[in-house]
Amino acid sequence: MSSFQAQAADWFYTQPVLKSREDVSEIITALVAEYSTTLYRVAYSVTRNSAEAEDIVQETFLRVLKHQNKLYEIRDTRVWLVRIAWNLSLDRKRRGKTRPETEDIADLVRTLPSSELRADEEVIAAQEHARVLALIDRLPAKERQALLLSALEELSTAEIAGICSTTESSIRSRIFRARRELSDMLSKQRSGQ
Amino acid sequence: MNPYRNNPKEQINATLRRLGHAQPPTHLEQRLRARLQEKSAQQKTRGSRFENVFFGQRIIFASAAAAVACVAIVIGSVQHSRQRSFPAPGLHVPVSGSGLGAASSTHIAPQPIAAPEHAHARSEQKADGGRAIISREAHKPKGVAVPESTEPAKP
Numbered sequence: 001m002s003s004f005q006a007q008a009a010d011w012f013y014t015q016p017v018l019k020s021r022e023d024v025s026e027i028i029t030a031l032v033a034e035y036s037t038t039l040y041r042v043a044y045s046v047t048r049n050s051a052e053a054e055d056i057v058q059e060t061f062l063r064v065l066k067h068q069n070k071l072y073e074i075r076d077t078r079v080w081l082v083r084i085a086w087n088l089s090l091d092r093k094r095r096g097k098t099r100p101e102t103e104d105i106a107d108l109v110r111t112l113p114s115s116e117l118r119a120d121e122e123v124i125a126a127q128e129h130a131r132v133l134a135l136i137d138r139l140p141a142k143e144r145q146a147l148l149l150s151a152l153e154e155l156s157t158a159e160i161a162g163i164c165s166t167t168e169s170s171i172r173s174r175i176f177r178a179r180r181e182l183s184d185m186l187s188k189q190r191s192g193q
Numbered sequence: 194m195n196p197y198r199n200n201p202k203e204q205i206n207a208t209l210r211r212l213g214h215a216q217p218p219t220h221l222e223q224r225l226r227a228r229l230q231e232k233s234a235q236q237k238t239r240g241s242r243f244e245n246v247f248f249g250q251r252i253i254f255a256s257a258a259a260a261v262a263c264v265a266i267v268i269g270s271v272q273h274s275r276q277r278s279f280p281a282p283g284l285h286v287p288v289s290g291s292g293l294g295a296a297s298s299t300h301i302a303p304q305p306i307a308a309p310e311h312a313h314a315r316s317e318q319k320a321d322g323g324r325a326i327i328s329r330e331a332h333k334p335k336g337v338a339v340p341e342s343t344e345p346a347k348p
């Protein structure tokens with residue numbers, strides 16, 4: 001084989017579009033292993049329904065499968081996947097298909113991780129969390145997004161900024177505002193009780 | 194008893210911490226992998242079937258579409274050229290009517306006009322040093338006021 005032919009063959013097999021299906025399948029399997037929990041948490045923070053969150057994670061990876069040719073052009077996979085999951089979650093919520101499990105305290109207790117609290121304390125705490133989550137839903141969309149994503153330890157401020165297509169300082173100020181408003185709303189609720 | 198009664202910030206933190214540590218259902222990964230493999234296999238079979246049916250005949254479809262387009266263009270142009278009415282050779286008398294006409298629509302007399310025997314112009318102009326002469330004897334149509342000449346009458 002001449003050097004030209006060797007170069008041509010080398011170029012042919014290194015083209016991203018021409019990668020075999022087995023390669024793509026392996027990559028997607030690796031993505032599932034690495035990001036499924038993060039994506040589940042992202043979806044759950046919006047829908048608060050574990051079945052819906054699981055569906056959203058699956059749909060996210062189906063999107064990846066559909067756009068597998070673009071997989072090699074993505075710079076930050078985590079940001080890309082979280083953005084897809086977030087948009088899918090919002091779509092579902094907008095269509096009103098989800099019923100937050102936080103309405104059912106028993107469900108909430110089952111879904112959220114257990115702590116060292118007693119059973120009755122756990123129920124009270126779950127009720128309090130449900131109240132805070134309801135108040136979070138009343139926050140402006142941008143501030144809510146920044147606050148909910150900041151709850152995920154896996155995501156840095158830079159990554160949240162990438163997901164929200166804004167700057168890190170903007171994210172920091174959104175989180176600050178969200179917390180302040182939430183705190184005010186909680187104090188008002190308490191004083192009204 | 195509410196453990197966060199006097200500390201709303203701590204309550205917010207606790208809620209966010211819980212949300213951020215929500216545990217996915219057991220065997221989520223396995224279920225996802227199984228469903229993705231199933232979907233991938235479906236796509237593969239559907240894609241190969243589609244390719245088999247369509248890919249081999251793509252050139253035929255493209256050629257047929259191009260031929261149809263060419264025929265349509267030819268038929269259209271022929272019909273267009275037939276619909277155009279060209280003026281008959283010879284005299285062309287424009288139809289009077291709307292008053293709107295092209296500059297080229299000149300009126301041509303249907304018969305040739307014979308020249309008079311004593312060929313004079315319809316009016317004669319006599320100029321004296323570039324000035325028109327208005328004589329008292331000039332024939333004027335009735336009812337037209339003629340200004341009086343300021344020059345004294347010549348003997």
